Structure formats: structure tokens, C-alpha cells
């Protein structure tokens with residue numbers, strides 16, 4: 001009998017492996033739902049192995065004679081290239097795709113045999129056929145498919161529900177807004193069919209039994225679960241009879257739709273992660289929601305969501321051009337009185353393919369193209385408008401401390417970060433020889 005062909009799919013770790021390890025003690029693996037789409041489109045005579053943010057690699061992992069697909073964004077491109085180099089050296093054929101290689105195909109081609117530019121579903125069957133015929137092209141241009149999920153739907157139904165419970169469920173691609181710092185999906189907002197979405201959720205719900213009759217909490221990993229209010233309301237109505245809890249990301253405009261909030265609550269929504277593009281709508285010509293006129297409107301919106309017993313995690317990005325020292329001081333006060341359940345702070349990062357990247361590059365304000373520093377937490381990679389990079393870093397630290405005091409959950413997160421650094425500092429040299 002002929003040996004089965006091998007496909008290895010890899011989503012590289014996003015940060016230092018030791019830090020990643022400590023993170024893994026506290027969090028579920030980040031969204032990897034999409035990693036299952038390509039196996040569904042791969043011929044059945046392949047054995048498929050998936051490495052999801054693997055922490056430690058050993059020499060025997062890098063095997064030859066396989067087709068290896070690596071997807072990466074900017075922050076994990078460095079790890080991705082190292083892994084790609086090792087697999088190629090071992091004699092495998094490496095394909096790279098994802099946001100970063102799509103934007104920099106020539107850079108990626110220094111580490112792989114072929115690049116998929118854009119979304120892979122439309123070209124994957126051709127690519128696998130070319131690989132088998134040894135006629136692989138250097139680049140494949142994937143077009144966004146309106147119904148990208150249906151061809152994989154049956155495959156998803158066969159996946160162990162506990163795996164999907166851990167990865168979370170993704171019902172859409174794209175977002176209705178176009179924030180300039182965000183890397184957009186080229187196909188705009190696309191939603192999977194509602195009956196497929198509900199069947200998938202039900203399968204996970206039925207497959208996960210928790211002790212003491214506790215309800216499982218499903219994580220919806222969509223960029224914005226409220227991108228289509230009409231779809232969201234139908235989804236919430238469909239979730240209600242399933243007796244589950246759920247969390248997800250949403251835009252703040254859900255606060256102005258009582259019908260949606262009521263339906264979300266009834267369907268088991270426990271918390272929403274909301275990105276605050278600004279708390280100074282008067283300083284932006286156009287916010288992603290036109291409802292906001294003043295900083296107090298944000299406080300009212302949070303209060304409104306909380307009135308439905310839905311917790312709000314607020315995500316803030318520091319470094320926008322409109323932020324002066326005074327504004328950071330005001331943001332501190334906002335965090336204290338916001339009533340947020342927890343607070344997520346990151347530093348503005350001009351990710352390639354975003355409008356922000358193009359603009360800052362044009363203005364000659366990007367200070368490094370070392371992608372390892374595009375982590376949004378530890379490095380400022382551009383020149384802020386009203387202050388130096390060091391000042392922005394100091395504001396970031398100061399606001400984290402305030403966030404700690406303002407939100408009990410934030411204390412746990414901060415303790416975790418301390419633990420990460422403690423472990424990273426003491427064990428990095430010890431483990432160095434084993435890391436790549």
C-alpha cells in the first residue's frame with residue numbers, strides 16, 4: 001500500500017516561547033478555527049498534522065518529504081520564517097500565507113517555496129495538485145469567497161467538539177468598520193450561514209459536559225459579533241434554547257440597540273470585549289460609531305450594557321495622533337470611573353497592510369522594521385505625534401497600573417505578566433539550547 005502523503009499546518013507562536021508557555025497556563029489557545037478549513041479541502045490520501053502555536057521544537061519535528069503550510073501575521077513572522085527555514089532544510093516543501101506574507105510575498109519567498117497571497121481556500125486544491133505534479137508556482141493569488149465556509153462545513157461537524165470549545169468559534173470574516181489601524185479582510189464582511197452556525201454551536205454545546213451541570217461558555221472569535229445587527233439578533237434568538245453562556249467581541253454601538261442587548265442577554269451573553277477607538281469623539285472627524293458625542297457618552301454606553309448584566313472589557317490603544325499628555329491623564333480618570341470589568345491596553349502598531357502603516361511610512365515616522373518588535377505591548381515602533389516614544393511607553397505603564405487599580409480582573413492579568421517575566425528571565429538561558 002502506498003504511504004500516505006503528509007500535510008503539516010502551522011500557526012507559529014506569537015511571542016517568546018517561555019512567555020507563550022506561561023500564557024498558555026491561563027488562556028485558551030487563541031483563535032485557530034480557520035486552521036481547520038484547509039484540511040477540509042485537502043485530498044483524503046493525506047495525513048494531516050496541525051501545530052498550533054507549538055512552544056518548543058525539537059530536531060525531529062522538522063521532517064522532509066512533506067507539504068508544510070505556515071500562516072502568520074507580522075508579530076509571529078520571525079518565528080514563522082525560522083520554522084520555514086528548518087522544514088525546507090529538512091527537505092519539505094513550504095507554503096506560506098496569512099496577512100504578512102500576503103503583503104510581503106518577496107520577503108516570505110526567501111524562506112519558502114511558494115506564497116499564497118490573500119485567502120487560501122480558492123487556490124488550495126490547485127496548489128496541492130501542482131505540488132503533486134511538481135509544478136508549484138511561486139505565488140498563488142487567492143480570491144475571497146463569499147461563502148468560504150460551506151465547503152468545509154461537514155468536516156467541522158466531524159471535529160471533536162472539545163477542540164472547537166477550546167479554539168472558539170468564528171462565524172464571520174471582516175468587519176463593517178474600516179479603522180485605519182486594522183488590517184482589513186479583502187472580501188469585506190462575510191457571515192457563515194446561520195443554520196450552519198447554530199448547528200456548529202449546538203454540536204459543541206452537546207459535546208462538552210461540565211461538572212455540576214454548569215453551562216459551557218462558548219467564545220465567539222469574530223472581530224465584531226455585531227457587524228451585522230440583523231444577523232446577530234437572529235443568532236442570539238437561535239442560541240437562546242441551547243442553554244449556554246457565551247462571550248465575544250463587539251463594537252460599542254450594540255449599547256444603542258436594546259433589542260439586541262435583550263436578545264444577547266437571553267441567549268447567555270456573559271461579557272463583551274469592546275474596542276474603544278477613542279474616548280474623545282470630538283477629536284476624530286469620524287468614529288466607527290456615530291452615536292458618540294462626548295467622553296461621557298462612552299460611560300453611559302458601558303452602563304447601559306451592564307444594566308443587562310453583561311460585563312464589559314474595554315480595549316484601548318495608546319499612541320493615536322490625537323493623544324496629548326493631557327489626554328492620557330484624562331484617560332486615567334476615565335478608566336477609574338468607567339465601570340469596566342477589565343481593561344486591555346496595547347500600544348498602537350502600524351501593521352503592514354493597514355492604512356496606518358502606509359500613512360506613517362509616507363510620513364517617515366516608522367522607526368523600525370524589525371517585525372519581532374511589532375508586539376503592541378513592549379515596543380513603540382513609530383514616532384508619536386505629541387511626545388517621544390519613551391513618554392508613550394511610560395504612559396502605557398502608568399495606565400496599566402491605573403487599570404490594575406480600576407479593575408480586579410486586571411490584577412490577575414498583571415500578576416500573570418509578572419510571572420511571565422520572572423520565568424522568562426530565569427529560564428531563558430537554561431532553555432536556550434532547546435529553542436530552535
Ligand code: SF4
Nearest residue numbers: 175177178179182223
Ligand atoms: S471595529 Fe475592530 S475589527 Fe472592525 S475595523 Fe475597527 S478595529 Fe478592526
